Amino acid sequence: MLKLDGLMVSNKLRESLSENIEKWSQASGRRPGLTVILVGNDPASEVYVSHKHKACQKVGIQSEVIKLAHDTQMEQLKQTIETLNLDKQVDGILVQLPLPSHLNEREALETINPKKDPDALTIENIGLFFGGEGRVKSCTPNGVMEILKYYDIPLSGKKAVVIGRSKIVGLPMFNLLQQANCTVTLCHSRTADLKEHTLEADIVVVAAGKPEFLGKDDFKKGAVIIDVGIHRKQVDGKNKLVGDVRYDELEGWASAATPVPKGVGPMTITMLLKNTFDLARDQG
Amino acid sequence: MLKLDGLMVSNKLRESLSENIEKWSQASGRRPGLTVILVGNDPASEVYVSHKHKACQKVGIQSEVIKLAHDTQMEQLKQTIETLNLDKQVDGILVQLPLPSHLNEREALETINPKKDPDALTIENIGLFFGGEGRVKSCTPNGVMEILKYYDIPLSGKKAVVIGRSKIVGLPMFNLLQQANCTVTLCHSRTADLKEHTLEADIVVVAAGKPEFLGKDDFKKGAVIIDVGIHRKQVDGKNKLVGDVRYDELEGWASAATPVPKGVGPMTITMLLKNTFDLARDQG
Numbered sequence: 001m002l003k004l005d006g007l008m009v010s011n012k013l014r015e016s017l018s019e020n021i022e023k024w025s026q027a028s029g030r031r032p033g034l035t036v037i038l039v040g041n042d043p044a045s046e047v048y049v050s051h052k053h054k055a056c057q058k059v060g061i062q063s064e065v066i067k068l069a070h071d072t073q074m075e076q077l078k079q080t081i082e083t084l085n086l087d088k089q090v091d092g093i094l095v096q097l098p099l100p101s102h103l104n105e106r107e108a109l110e111t112i113n114p115k116k117d118p119d120a121l122t123i124e125n126i127g128l129f130f131g132g133e134g135r136v137k138s139c140t141p142n143g144v145m146e147i148l149k150y151y152d153i154p155l156s157g158k159k160a161v162v163i164g165r166s167k168i169v170g171l172p173m174f175n176l177l178q179q180a181n182c183t184v185t186l187c188h189s190r191t192a193d194l195k196e197h198t199l200e201a202d203i204v205v206v207a208a209g210k211p212e213f214l215g216k217d218d219f220k221k222g223a224v225i226i227d228v229g230i231h232r233k234q235v236d237g238k239n240k241l242v243g244d245v246r247y248d249e250l251e252g253w254a255s256a257a258t259p260v261p262k263g264v265g266p267m268t269i270t271m272l273l274k275n276t277f278d279l280a281r282d283q284g
Numbered sequence: 285m286l287k288l289d290g291l292m293v294s295n296k297l298r299e300s301l302s303e304n305i306e307k308w309s310q311a312s313g314r315r316p317g318l319t320v321i322l323v324g325n326d327p328a329s330e331v332y333v334s335h336k337h338k339a340c341q342k343v344g345i346q347s348e349v350i351k352l353a354h355d356t357q358m359e360q361l362k363q364t365i366e367t368l369n370l371d372k373q374v375d376g377i378l379v380q381l382p383l384p385s386h387l388n389e390r391e392a393l394e395t396i397n398p399k400k401d402p403d404a405l406t407i408e409n410i411g412l413f414f415g416g417e418g419r420v421k422s423c424t425p426n427g428v429m430e431i432l433k434y435y436d437i438p439l440s441g442k443k444a445v446v447i448g449r450s451k452i453v454g455l456p457m458f459n460l461l462q463q464a465n466c467t468v469t470l471c472h473s474r475t476a477d478l479k480e481h482t483l484e485a486d487i488v489v490v491a492a493g494k495p496e497f498l499g500k501d502d503f504k505k506g507a508v509i510i511d512v513g514i515h516r517k518q519v520d521g522k523n524k525l526v527g528d529v530r531y532d533e534l535e536g537w538a539s540a541a542t543p544v545p546k547g548v549g550p551m552t553i554t555m556l557l558k559n560t561f562d563l564a565r566d567q568g
Contacts, residue, residue, distance in 0.1 A: 106417070127411025131451065133390070157476040165462060167415065174470075178449060181474040183481065186458075190465040192441040197467065 002151065002256035004226070006143070009150045010266035014273065018059040021277055025060060032280030033062040034092040034118065034272075035084050039077065040070035040100045049096055055269045061276055062089065070100055077103060078111045085113040091280035092118035094272070115283065118275035121168070130175060135282075136275040141173035143267025144205060144226050145180070151256065153203070153224055156181035161197050163187045163244075164207035169228055173205050194218075206244040215246035216253045225250060225257040228264050286435065286540035288510070290427070293434045294550035298557065302343040305561055309344060316564030317346040318376040318402065318556075319368050323361065324354035324384045333380055339553045345560055346373065354384055361387060362395045369397040375564035376402035378556070399567065402559035405452070414459060419566075420559040422456035427551025428489060428510050429460050435540065437487070437508055440465035445481050447471045447528075448491035453512055457489050478502075490528040499530035500537045509534060509541040512548050 025031045034056050038049050049065055056063030066080060077095075084090045093116045095108050109117075114124035120136045128134045137145075148155065160182040164170035170186065177184045185197050198204050198218045206214060207228035219225060229244030243260030250257045258264050309315045318340050322333050333349055340347030350364060361379075368374045377400045379392050393401075398408035404420045412418045421429075432439065444466040448454035454470065461468045469481050482488050482502045490498060491512035503509060513528030527544030534541045542548050 123411035123415055124407060125411070126415045127407035127409070130414045130455065131407055131410045157474050159476075171414065178470055178472070181472075183469065183471055183475040185467065185469040186462055187467055188462070188465075190441050191467040192443075 001251050001254050004147050004151055004224075004256050004258040004263060006147055006258055006264050007262040007266045009147050010143075010270045012150075013146065013270050014055070014059050017270075017273055017277060021060040024277070024281065028284070030089065031060060031062040032092075032277050033064070033087075033090045034094065034276045035064045035066060035087075035090050036094045036096055037066045037068065037077070037080060037084075038096045039068045039072050039103065042098075045096050045098075052094070052269055052272065055273060056276075059273050061273060064090075072100075072103070074103055074107065077108055081108065081111040085111075085116060088283075090116065091283055092116055092272075092276035094119055116279060118272055118279055119168075120172075120275070126167075129172065132179070136278060137176065137271070138168055138172035139271035139275065140169050140207075140228060140264065140268045141176050143271045144173060144228070144264055145176050146267060146271070147226070147258065147264070148203075148224075153256065155203070158182050158202040159200060160184045160203040160205070161187055161201040162205045162207070163194065163198070164209065164228070166207065169207040173207065177203070177205075208244045210244055212242050212246045213244045216249040219250075219254060221253055222255045225254045226264060227258050227260050230260055230265055285535050285538050288431050288435055288508075288540050288542040288547060290431055290542055290548050291546040291550045293431050294427075294554045296434075297430065297554050298339070298343050301554075301557055301561060305344040308561070308565065312568070314373065315344060315346040316376075316561050317348070317371075317374045318378065318560045319348045319350060319371075319374050320378045320380055321350045321352065321361070321364060321368075322380045323352045323356050323387065326382075329380050329382075336378070336553055336556065339557060340560075343557050345557060348374075356384075356387070358387055358391065361392055365392065365395040369395075369400060372567075374400065375567055376400055376556075376560035378403055400563060402556055402563055403452075404456070404559070410451075413456065416463070420562060421460065421555070422452055423555035423559065424453050424491075424512060424548065424552045425457035425460050427555045428457060428512070428548060429464070430551060430555070431510070431542065431548070432487075432508075437540065439487070442466050442486040443484060444468045444487040444489065445471055445485040446489045446491070447478065447482070448493065448512070450491065453491040457491065461487070461489075492528045494528055495526050496530045497528045500533040503534075503538060505537055506539045509538045510548060511542050511544050514544055514549055 036049050053063045084093045093112045099105050109121050114122040120138045160177045162173045165188045174184050174186045187197050203224045205226040211231040227243035227245040231242050233240045233242045241261045320333050337347045368377045377396050383389050393405050398406040404422045444461045446457045449472045458468050458470045487508045489510040495515040511527035511529040515526050517524050517526045525545045531543050
């Protein structure tokens with residue numbers, strides 16, 4: 001079985017991105033800029049934001065993190081975003097989700113200028129993406145596509161199953177695979193017999209959010225398995241990361257699969273960096 | 285086999301729409317208004333536009349058709365749309381497609397105020413639709429959903445196949461069925477083995493654009509078949525309308541199916557009327 005090494009693909013892409021950013025920055029006299037807004041102090045969000053900040057610095061993107069207190073009101077959050085919309089040094093604005101429950105996420109996202117939305121979450125960017133003329137693509141699904149492309153996995157005419165229909169993973173994943181000419185089935189919590197679908201698929205993208213949910217018996221021999229899940233698990237008193245798929249079972253059965261960690265995970269931030277740079281180039 | 289009588293469903297919906305429009309008009313002191321812009325003199329487009337015009341009049345929607353010469357330039361078309369955007373009597377603006385080839389369809393559509401877009405074709409409305417908070421739904425797919433609803437056809441957990449991935453039928457049809465908790469497979473011209481998919485489906489929506497393309501052998505016994513195709517055919521020197529499906533074969537096999545004509549066809553305009561009224565109410 002071919003291990004789809006997302007960490008390696010991610011590193012290669014970041015290297016080449018770093019070179020391109022360097023060239024562009026010398027030509028344009030400025031660096032691409034990403035500003036992340038973090039409201040409150042959710043520990044998981046703080047870790048994600050710090051990963052994004054470090055990744056930016058490594059590839060030459062100017063990164064700023066604006067921390068707002070948990071009790072920040074909507075008006076203040078919107079003003080913060082609007083100031084960034086007008087700032088020519090800022091090419092990407094990212095509101096770290098989830099927001100505290102008293103704030104309206106959709107309203108916050110819609111305040112972002114869609115031309116500065118590297119997460120592809122504004123209504124305009126969703127519309128452009130499903131209208132087929134997308135400006136930026138959702139980071140995680142686009143990361144999956146980059147892994148498939150790197151390993152030259154054939155897509156056209158293949159049967160793909162996507163499990164999960166969230167707006168940030170499942171739905172855009174469906175759309176990218178169908179645009180690549182796969183015949184795609186979207187499965188979800190209301191699917192009557194999931195295995196019936198996964199057993200027929202050449203490619204399965206699992207974003208079910210359930211630890212070690214699927215294994216060898218769920219897949220056709222020779223299938224390509226992409227695992228978007230990531231969960232913390234205690235094994236012998238130690239923390240271990242596991243996905244939605246029991247990766248260890250796949251050896252000798254799947255033709256290729258992404259491990260967890262070091263599979264899809266690192267690609268999400270890489271695509272965020274790429275989108276930020278693409279938006280910077282569009283803005284000149 | 286249950287004949288899914290789209291014409292009857294359409295008539296019932298238009299009746300109730302007509303009553304609601306009457307009440308609303310008395311309360312608001314005005315009628316909902318739809319303006320259709322027709323550029324050039326394509327005979328098929330002229331027929332469609334005249335059908336829409338008559339249907340509006342019948343349910344009490346103020347309808348206007350603006351005919352522009354074939355050689356109309358983009359700037360003039362955009363000015364026409366912008367004038368309608370500002371006109372408080374106009375709730376819906378419809379640019380009849382296809383436009384002559386020298387005009388940019390996307391640019392024309394994007395000139396329409398999304399709050400006056402009953403065809404749900406602007407980027408904002410596509411984004412709202414796939415973002416799950418839609419303002420209006422694409423007319424033909426939404427018409428299919430209304431037929432399924434009228435006949436109480438169960439959807440949640442059912443396997444649906446949509447054939448065709450156009451922006452006005454296939455893709456939004458996929459989205460409406462998945463929102464209704466079907467497990468949906470989107471098939472298209474690059475699908476390797478179409479029959480393999482259709483044979484498994486509880487519900488098949490055929491929008492392949494190929495006359496009498498599928499028949500009994502392609503479907504599971506007891507399936508529900510929705511035919512979006514409409515084609516002219518010469519039989520014994522007479523014009524006949526046929527769909528993508530050989531309807532006559534389905535008797536004793538399918539559990540329910542839409543005929544052509546008088547199936548999905550009439551629902552498209554009905555949903556256009558409904559969307560126009562919904563937009564009028566939103567605008568007050």
